[in-house]
Amino acid sequence: MTMHQRPLGRTGLLVSEIGYGAWGISGVQWLGAQDDESLAALRRYLDLGGNFIDTALAYGEGHSEELVGQVAREREGVIVATKIPPKNREWPAAPTTTADQAFPGDYVIACTERSLANLGMDSVDVQQFHVWNDSWLGQGDWQDAVAQLKREGKIRHFGISINDHQPENGLRAVEEGVVETVQVIYNVFDQSPQDRLLDACQANGVGVIVRVALDEGSLTGNITPDTTFPDGDFRNGYFSGNRKTELHYHLRAIEADLGITTAELPETALRFVLSHPAVSTVIVGMRSVRNVERNAALADGRGLPEGQVQKLHAHRWERNWYDPA
Secondary structure (H helix, E strand, O other): OOOOEEEOOOOOOEEEOEEEEOOOOOOOOOOOOOHHHHHHHHHHHHHOOOOEEEOOOOOOOOHHHHHHHHHHOOOOOOEEEEEEOOOOOOOOOOOOOOHHHHOOHHHHHHHHHHHHHHHOOOOEEEEEEOOOOHHHOOOOOHHHHHHHHHHOOOEEEEEEEOOOOOOOOOHHHHHOOOOOEEEEEOOOOOOHHHOOHHHHHHHHOOEEEEEOOOHHHHHHOOOOOOOOOOOOOOHHHHOOOOHHHHHHHHHHHHHHHHOOOHHHHHHHHHHHHHOOOOOOEEEEEOOOHHHHHHHHOOOOOOOOOHHHHHHHHOOOOOOOOOOOO
16 A cells, blocks of 8 residues: 655655654653554554654653654655754743744754654654744744754754644744744644635645644544543543533534544544645554554545535634643
């Protein structure tokens, strides 16, 4: 099997439209991952024709990068993206945070070198800032650091991971040609990137990496009002209070409107995101071989029928569950 590939903006890279999101294999926040199973899932993803893996220095303080590097070094043609955490450890970046507080140049270089050591690589394909404020354009010395890393061959391309549910807080970076990729939350519930960001990326040749396409598991249909999570798992907060019950009614409404079953929700949700022509790849957390095989089968170049896309537009549900209930 070979997964369908799409251009990653103007980078010249072709990436599989289903990417591998490596947060869930870090061993923290998402609990339950076992390294042996994670490595098997990564290898199966590559076996099935996947070629894009997204990780971050902050995922398990480098543990995710170590696992990704172990597998990526075994193969040719694996495209690896990672991220630099903000120095002040603020997720998302506060509006008042300055570039020097989050990404001073010497810190950008030091973090990149740590990531390369974790990955066991001399260069990374895409380096990203893990949070972003458009006000940082023209601030500080981070752009000089990025340019230096490119000159030295330590990174090939540079992008940003846009703050949760703030797609317009990246428009200037896109329109001014400062970034080659953006990573953004986009799913059936949070359709706000459609308002301006996706069109801007398409117009400016910026690759779009979609994260949280299944809304942290909401759109798999597997989370019910009775679902529980292990102590310490971040989903205890994400699905706190009455949120699981609210979700239940929204999912039933989608199923009734589209005439689909609960089992068809995850495929429908992923194909909805892939239906937008600006999207380069959708990174999905896949901690088991079974999940890899199920999601890889969707990378066939087909989105949803236009009628279903239009119906799903009516199910936009704006809320930020990363905030405490």
